[in-house]
Amino acid sequence: MSFLPYVIAAWLLLVGLYGVVSSTNLIRTVLSLTIVQSSTYLVLLGVGYRTGGKAPIVADIPTSSKLVDPVVQVLVLTDVVIEATVTALLLALVVQAHKRFGSIRPADLRALRD
């Protein structure tokens, strides 16, 4: 039970990788990548949690109370926003690839060899 967040994070990574490997069109690949990215959030937040700790906002609780680690939250917070933009970049690539090659199935994208 004390390792459950890490196990779930590993599960997310494997499920996302399975989605990437078995996808039939590129958009499914990009969406499965989102799942893989979420596994890292889980690992980071799991590392920083303290049993009985409260959220790191001291506006209304005494400053000396037990808080969870704020540093990992900073990392995950900026990562969430950046993930969305990088996924948008990947989707823009998929749209242009479809214009160029006429299909988004990974098996058809071999024009570079011709």
Place this chain on the structure above:
Amino acid sequence: MSRRARLAMFAIAGPGLAVVMLIGMHGMPAFGHYHGVYGLLIDKIEVPERHATDLVTALNFDIRAFDTLGEEFILFASVAGVALLLRKLRHEREARRRRGIEDHSFAGASAGLQVASLYLIPLLIALGCYIVVHGALTPGGGFQGGIVLAAGPLAILLAGRYFAMKRLAPEWMLEASEAIGAAGYALIGVAGLIIAGVYLKNFLPLGTPAMLLSAGMMPINSVAVGLEVTGAFLVVWTEFLDQELFVERDGGDRA
């Protein structure tokens, strides 16, 4: 390689990866037993030294402000990539008018949806500004408030009036906001360099904790990042919408 070959390889590699990860997990601290020293130190010294009650924003914009500079520019670069990729190519043209996109009947949004979005727009913009400015006091900050602020003009799109959204948030304004946010953050750091001798040092008076004008430079940094994130997301959405609605192949005919 074919899909079957990929899946066969994954059937071997996947369990191998799982086993390695499970072995590695035994070295990690159990969930809830936090061993790090840095976090405990930040908890103790942050409020006396920086006068900000939200530790996460204080870390974001003051103690680890340099990391935020890098992350902000990742955002900027990927949005520039999206705008570059979705540009109008040589064999395409921009159809200015398309059947069905008139100001009042695009996508057939019902009256209820239009009224709902009318209430949502000022609410989202006000909430977004509040979250951005109160970053140092309550949960919030540039990144969170920026996205909520970006969802404001999007509610106009929800009502089916894309042209009204383009009038509220025209392209030049979005790009200017994004550029001002990104450059502003870097230049605030330079001001810290000039005035206090360290790049991105918090040089404004710190004030009392839990007051709006406190924690020195944090609200200003928060506003800069908020502007950038808002501009970034709205630029991405507008690019995709323009690409979908207006750009078409030259010589083709939109029936």
Place this chain on the structure above:
Amino acid sequence: MTGLQLAALILVAITATAVVLTPEALRQALVLGIFGLALTLLFFTFQAPDVALSEIVVSTVGLPLIILLALRKIAEQEHARDREEDE
């Protein structure tokens, strides 16, 4: 680990599997929105309100909109291509 955290973790695992196993890309975009909501709940139970704030707007509004627009653009290009081939 509190019961709420346990429930949130299991919900995240289930919705992630659902995202990967959904057949069509359009439906996957919607299930991805639900996965984002499950992640937000998880972040709340892990005492991280700032992270939950970012995640909720990004994954319910930001990402599905872009996915739907990309899907629609690709579908239209397929239509235009089919029409050109017919001519």
